[in-house]
Amino acid sequence: MQERNIALKLMYVGTAYHGWQVQKNAVSVAETLEKALSTVVCHPVKCTGAGRTDAGVHAEVYIANFHTRSSIPTDRIPLAVNTRLPDDIVVVKATEVPEHFNAIGSCLRKEYTYRIYNSRLGNAFYVNRAWFYPKHLDESIMQRAADCFVGTHDFSAVRAVGTEVRSPVRTVHYFNITRTGDLIECRVCANGFLYNMVRAMVGTCVYAAEGKFAPEDVSAILESRNRTAAGPTVPPGGLYMTQLWYDEDVL
Structure with missing residues (x-):
């Protein structure tokens, strides 16, 4: 299976997290999402996010993207990953995007x-x-x-x-x-x-x-x-x- 670039649209309440960015000794939104995604696609996942929201900050709309060789259909990804996420993070859409797409670099x-x-x-x-x-x-x-x-x-x-x-x-x-x-x-x-x-x-x-x-x-x-x-x-x-x-x- 050729590698795909998948963009995720999500929302989260940031109260329980130390912001988006992965950190060594604090729970972050990115780390929580990556762990859930890795169990869905059966390999380690690295997400790129639209911005580094601070600890305690929320997102009604957020975009992240990751690369995978998994063949799981995009319409199945939100359902599959949400069952592995806490209730305060919800993936609402997954879209296959061009290789050059980057959640932060492509944001206008x-x-x-x-x-x-x-x-x-x-x-x-x-x-x-x-x-x-x-x-x-x-x-x-x-x-x-x-x-x-x-x-x-x-x-x-x-x-x-x-x-x-x-x-x-x-x-x-x-x-x-x-x-x-x-x-x-x-x-x-x-x-x-x-x-x-x-x-x-x-x-x-x-x-x-x-x-x-x-x-x-x-x-x-x-x-x-x-x-x-x-x-x-x-x-x-x-x-x-x-x-x-x-x-x-x-x-």
Whole structure:
């Protein structure tokens, strides 16, 4: 059997995991998926994922790909692997893709959504699913701050200090902040993200809403490339990967 390149569409709740990436001494989504897949295709499997989601971060949509010589039909793979996975990881589709396809390298754009539960009292159903923030936030001020991030910029001011990357320049296509009742959603789409970038962007918008600086000051903060000038990195439990864009029909 010739080797096939299989793309998997999946979703997961990240609370129990140390992020996507395989790690030596912590349980990850990739390791859990690879172990399940290896029992289905009867050989060791290495998955390439669409991005390195942090510990505790979720994915409503995620793409991973792996290579196999197994002849199992693609429509059987989700059913077979899901019986070997914990309930918080679900494979929803498998597609045979061209040899050159790579879940991260072939990804054109990504969207993350950060959810804030903004109410004086907490909500048990949002524990580890949204950031509980009891002080009222004005989403219109947050939106004015968010607008400053749109475009092509050096995002050094909103990334984890000390992380190696070829270039801190990224293009943000949109950053939309909406409120439905007590739930604030911050949706940001870019051609790529730096480590902790979305969580630091949201923290900066929250600081603007708190009056720590004017929302329009965010442009100057970005230009400064100074991480300490921006807002904090908000907790991981409110962050979700929500959309991915590919040329191939893997979604």
